[in-house]
Amino acid sequence: MRIQYFLSILLFTLFLPWAHAADTPDTESGIVISAGREGLGYWGIATRLQAVAPEFSLQVEVLESVGATENLKRLADPESPVSLALTQSDALRHYLDLHPGFQVDLEIFESIGKECIFVITDKDSGLRSEDDLRAADAGHRLAIQSADSGSTVTFELMRKHAPDLENTEVVYMDTRAAMDQLGTDSTDAVDAVMLVHRPKLHSPELRRALTDPERFRLVSFNNPDLGGKLPNGDPVYVSLDVPLIRSGWKTERSVKTLCMEGLLVGSRNKLSPADRASLVRLIDLRWMRIYAEKDR
DSSP: OHHHHHHHHHHHHHTOOGGGOOOOOOOOSOEEEEOOSTTSHHHHHHHHHHHHGGGGTOOEEEEOOSSHHHHHHHHHOTTSOOOEEEEEHHHHHHHHHHOGGGGGTEEEEEEEEEEEEEEEEETTSSOOBHHHHHSTTOOOEEEESOTTSHHHHHHHHHHHHOGGGGGSEEEESOHHHHHHHTTSOOTTOOSEEEEEEOTTOOOHHHHHHHHOTTTEEEEBOOOGGGGOBOTTSOBSSEEEEEEEEEETTEEEEEEEEEEEEEEEEEETTTSOHHHHHHHHHHHHHHHHHHHOGGGO
16 A cells, blocks of 8 residues: 555645546557666666566567656657656656646656665765765765766755755766775765665665675765655655665664655656556556565
């Protein structure tokens, strides 16, 4: 029931005009879904959906992307074949604020669970919480994968509600390469790397940080006010103590950070009625296989 609860909140807050949506035109059979980087959480969900689709006479193509915002841009672009996308609730809220007309075409199909913020720094760095990034004259540099990633939207939204985060410069670069530079004297070195993904999924960057605690440390992002409020009064983010390393039932390592909801969304205009009906049936009958408890 948790999924239905979150979806009811999101549908209310986004004010989607369900009753006035235009009829969906027939389109060429087949679904194209824009996922994230290959091997990460969105990619896993998209490829599991692709694997199940033939059971429902669906053809699904998966496209790699840099993240949530690019997925939404492709979905909204009438020239793009993308008809399904994976995104974060804060990225969707931000995109609709900038492109309110897209609400008519948008359909939210299902929750994909929590997405959480992970910020990695050098073990000897002075960075320990978001307060250090907000400090006057701190001069920190934060690496984010791409300007079209969900991490960018998250940090921009935080800056809106905490303007002193402008004291930290965002550098768009390969976050895996940025990990190599943490704690070095390189002129290109950053002070921290920011990622947003499912809490049980260990990205290459997070996995490296956890397996080398003598070099890397996780920064606490634990202030829900950084994301402001949804129109119904709920916070955009919830604060969680996310388990990272477990031994049986015992949590050996965790990080206090902020999380938001992940979503599977689609375009009413690009999905044919037949494909949409098959997709809804697939979600009703096979979603837990796609959702994959093991990497939430």
